[in-house]
Amino acid sequence: MVRITSHASLLTAAALALSAPAHAAPASASAAAASSASVIVAATPVPSSSTDADAPLFSSETLQLTDEVIADLTPVLQNNTDLFDFGGEVSSSELSARCISCISKCKVFPGDVLWPATWVWSLFDRLLGGRLVKTVPLAASCYSSWPEYDPEQCQVVSDNWTVSYMHAADPASIMWPLFEGRSCLPTDDPSGSCTVGGYSSYAVNVSNVAQIQLAVNFARNAGLRLVVKNTGHDFNGKSTGAGALGIWTHNLKDIEYYPDYQSSSYRGAAVKMGAGVQAFEIYQKAKELGFTAVGGEGKTVGVAGGYVLGGGHSPMSSIYGLAADQVLALEVVLANGRFVTVTEDTDADLFWALRGGGGATYGVVTSVISRVQPKVGVTVSTFSFSTSATVSTSTFWAGVRSYFERFAIHADAGTYAYFWIMATGPDSFMFLMNPFFAVNHTVAEFNSLVQPWFDDLAALNIPTSPQTAYYDNFHSAWEAGFPLETVASTTMMTGSRLFPRANWESPALLNKTFDAIQQTVVAGAPVLAFNMKAELPEGYPASSANPAWRNALMHAISSASWTEDATDAEILQTMTSFTEDVLGVWRETCPESGAYMSEADILEPNFQQAFYGDNYARLYKLKQRYDPFGVFYAPTAVGSEDWVVESEDGLPDQNGRLCRV
Ligand SMILES: Cc1cc2nc3c(=O)[nH]c(=O)nc-3n(C[C@H](O)[C@H](O)[C@H](O)COP(=O)(O)OP(=O)(O)OC[C@H]3O[C@@H](n4cnc5c(N)ncnc54)[C@H](O)[C@@H]3O)c2cc1C
Ligand SMILES: *[C@@H]1O[C@H](CO)[C@@H](O)[C@H](O)[C@H]1NC(C)=O
Ligand SMILES: *[C@@H]1O[C@H](CO)[C@@H](O)[C@H](O)[C@H]1NC(C)=O
Ligand SMILES: *[C@@H]1O[C@H](CO)[C@@H](O)[C@H](O)[C@H]1NC(C)=O
Ligand SMILES: *[C@@H]1O[C@H](CO)[C@@H](O)[C@H](O)[C@H]1NC(C)=O
Ligand SMILES: *[C@@H]1O[C@H](CO)[C@@H](O)[C@H](O)[C@H]1NC(C)=O
Numbered sequence: 001m002v003r004i005t006s007h008a009s010l011l012t013a014a015a016l017a018l019s020a021p022a023h024a025a026p027a028s029a030s031a032a033a034a035s036s037a038s039v040i041v042a043a044t045p046v047p048s049s050s051t052d053a054d055a056p057l058f059s060s061e062t063l064q065l066t067d068e069v070i071a072d073l074t075p076v077l078q079n080n081t082d083l084f085d086f087g088g089e090v091s092s093s094e095l096s097a098r099c100i101s102c103i104s105k106c107k108v109f110p111g112d113v114l115w116p117a118t119w120v121w122s123l124f125d126r127l128l129g130g131r132l133v134k135t136v137p138l139a140a141s142c143y144s145s146w147p148e149y150d151p152e153q154c155q156v157v158s159d160n161w162t163v164s165y166m167h168a169a170d171p172a173s174i175m176w177p178l179f180e181g182r183s184c185l186p187t188d189d190p191s192g193s194c195t196v197g198g199y200s201s202y203a204v205n206v207s208n209v210a211q212i213q214l215a216v217n218f219a220r221n222a223g224l225r226l227v228v229k230n231t232g233h234d235f236n237g238k239s240t241g242a243g244a245l246g247i248w249t250h251n252l253k254d255i256e257y258y259p260d261y262q263s264s265s266y267r268g269a270a271v272k273m274g275a276g277v278q279a280f281e282i283y284q285k286a287k288e289l290g291f292t293a294v295g296g297e298g299k300t301v302g303v304a305g306g307y308v309l310g311g312g313h314s315p316m317s318s319i320y321g322l323a324a325d326q327v328l329a330l331e332v333v334l335a336n337g338r339f340v341t342v343t344e345d346t347d348a349d350l351f352w353a354l355r356g357g358g359g360a361t362y363g364v365v366t367s368v369i370s371r372v373q374p375k376v377g378v379t380v381s382t383f384s385f386s387t388s389a390t391v392s393t394s395t396f397w398a399g400v401r402s403y404f405e406r407f408a409i410h411a412d413a414g415t416y417a418y419f420w421i422m423a424t425g426p427d428s429f430m431f432l433m434n435p436f437f438a439v440n441h442t443v444a445e446f447n448s449l450v451q452p453w454f455d456d457l458a459a460l461n462i463p464t465s466p467q468t469a470y471y472d473n474f475h476s477a478w479e480a481g482f483p484l485e486t487v488a489s490t491t492m493m494t495g496s497r498l499f500p501r502a503n504w505e506s507p508a509l510l511n512k513t514f515d516a517i518q519q520t521v522v523a524g525a526p527v528l529a530f531n532m533k534a535e536l537p538e539g540y541p542a543s544s545a546n547p548a549w550r551n552a553l554m555h556a557i558s559s560a561s562w563t564e565d566a567t568d569a570e571i572l573q574t575m576t577s578f579t580e581d582v583l584g585v586w587r588e589t590c591p592e593s594g595a596y597m598s599e600a601d602i603l604e605p606n607f608q609q610a611f612y613g614d615n616y617a618r619l620y621k622l623k624q625r626y627d628p629f630g631v632f633y634a635p636t637a638v639g640s641e642d643w644v645v646e647s648e649d650g651l652p653d654q655n656g657r658l659c660r661v
Pocket of ligand 5: 319376414440
């Protein structure tokens with residue numbers, strides 16, 4: 001499991017000094033930190049001729065923290081080497097006393113006596129080569145209480161608040177500030193309050209594996225809460241946490257294409273992606289090189305982080321399954337700080353668990369190697385229809401119903417359709433196909449696939465004028481078809497359900513399913529849904545992705561919203577009734593199914609069954625094996641039921657102390 005590092009000439013910390021040589025052994029580590037801003041890189045190059053992953057390490061992965069590096073740091077660290085030591089072979093019954101997080105009830109919090117002193121943070125920063133970033137909330141420029149106050153910058157932040165690119169490029173910001181605690185929102189009123197709140201206190205701007213190892217060791221040994229942030233897309237605040245040390249993977253952008261990758265069980269095209277690679281980047285590369293990657297529809301979602309670790313649905317899923325199913329190997333920093341290669345051969349358990357069991361649970365992934373598929377043409381079609389003077393509400397719903405009846409045929413044809421159904425006023429509704437993504441279909445083939453539905457619409461006198469075009473590659477089709485979603489609303493939350501094929505197989509159950517969706521829309525909540533399937537392709541190794549995906553024909557999302565001035569109690573009330581009433585009706589149509597963890601309701605009852613299904617018991621056992629220290633936590637992640645965030649406002653957000661239950 002542990003990578004054996006053999007390097008004849010260990011480069012010492014001093015020899016690796018970047019901007020200045022390490023000073024002669026100082027009187028104490030605190031003196032070292034205080035007396036010098038010199039950067040010490042606590043890392044050593046580990047050669048990468050051949051690895052278990054059947055592909056070389058990225059150069060960022062060859063810079064590692066080893067026992068020898070730690071030993072060589074002794075003169076600098078003095079009596080503080082414990083802070084960065086690797087985790088021992090601890091069983092949960094016999095935990096090392098220096099592992100504070102293993103024995104204390106709560107993670108250390110800013111202001112606590114055990115919170116690391118300033119000189120410890122600067123020492124840590126020096127070991128990281130100057131990559132530690134103290135969190136300044138993105139919108140701090142809007143507040144006169146912050147030194148960063150700058151009305152012009154505030155304008156830029158306000159203008160871009162709903163644009164995902166800005167949050168992805170910040171070490172601590174996330175795209176759902178509701179789950180951070182709304183502690184620093186853009187405003188016109190500079191006298192308001194802006195705090196770090198539920199954002200991590202510090203983040204490591206990662207450029208190599210050694211920095212991740214140092215951060216994991218430091219967090220574990222000092223008892224700090226640890227979060228992993230990639231883009232910050234997560235719907236439930238899984239990439240943030242008050243008082244946490246953040247590991248920010250966004251800048252790990254390497255991409256390497258292997259036209260003829262060979263492992264013990266696969267031979268064919270594959271791509272190795274750094275943890276920070278985003279959808280638009282891999283698709284661009286795929287277009288250049290002539291392959292198709294199985295990634296998400298969202299433009300800026302990370303493809304090698306939380307997305308793939310949580311399963312990952314894709315416009316290609318109806319043909320090739322989930323993104324997690326494509327993964328052949330991963331490079332991972334474990335909770336004990338060790339860097340390992342995980343494949344079917346090196347560690348079958350972890351290989352299974354990482355592919356679908358969720359992010360921030362077993363380790364920090366630094367790269368994944370995934371199968372890629374041949375170049376394929378796609379027909380993209382966008383259209384809408386609505387109630388009007390000539391289309392009554394019952395006619396409208398008959399038009400939608402005609403579509404629902406064809407879900408199995410459409411998914412079995414390998415297509416993926418993203419559609420929205422919304423109330424646009426009292427007794428007025430709109431259906432928007434945005435878009436229908438017909439993989440491996442010409443325009444003529446697409447037209448013949450949807451003809452029966454369009455015939456029904458014509459017979460119902462429902463006008464619609466599809467914009468349909470064929471693209472000879474995935475990237476062009478995807479770019480034309482999918483909107484850039486807006487993010488960062490604080491007045492809504494989402495929830496979802498995976499509706500199984502069985503719901504289409506009995507007329508009574510189909511009625512019940514359709515009624516549930518209709519009822520939601522009529523009550524005023526939008527439905528954003530995907531008609532797709534995500535079966536495990538033949539010959540692919542099993543993954544731990546939610547089994548509910550395997551027979552799903554629809555992944556439907558809805559949301560609850562409130563006004564800007566709603567009180568915390570009103571928000572909680574709205575959330576709870578959404579969970580129980582709106583989603584309750586959906587759940588009732590398929591109680592044995594589940595929901596997709598990465599686009600979910602944070603209050604989902606019995607989340608273990610809903611997000612993980614029958615895999616939960618094994619995933620939980622593996623969590624105890626690989627993270628007996630409780631280093632990794634994220635809301636609704638495997639093992640999260642053993643912890644609670646004592647949020648300041650009583651909402652299910654990350655703005656509070658993390659404690660064992
Ligand atoms: C606009 C939008 C569009 C979306 N489109 C899709 C889609 O088409 N298909 C789909 O399946 N989902 C989609 N999602 C959901 C998406 O999969 C989740 O938000 C997912 O959590 C994003 O992963 P990330 O790494 O980009 O985000 P983050 O929020 O940074 O991370 C998510 C979780 O993964 C953990 N994590 C991140 N990187 C690592 C790592 N390297 N090692 C270990 N843990 C890590 C984090 O700690 C966190 O718990 C979309 C979301 C949004 C907001
Ligand atoms: C390190 O610890 C030893 C005893 O454990 C002590 O004598 C010494 O003063 C310490 N050094 C510093 C710099 O704290
Ligand atoms: C932010 O908004 C400004 C306009 O205020 C725009 O010019 C800029 O491109 C935006 N930046 C990002 C990162 O979106
Ligand atoms: C993070 O590091 C990248 C280089 O890898 C650099 O371009 C960027 O400015 C850094 N960001 C912050 C916030 O430190
Ligand atoms: C595309 O469809 C053709 C038949 O029309 C089939 O032979 C081929 O395998 C399909 N390709 C993919 C990638 O599904
Ligand atoms: C389903 O609903 C339709 C229309 O409301 C109705 O005609 C039909 O009888 C229902 N079928 C069953 C099995 O309930």
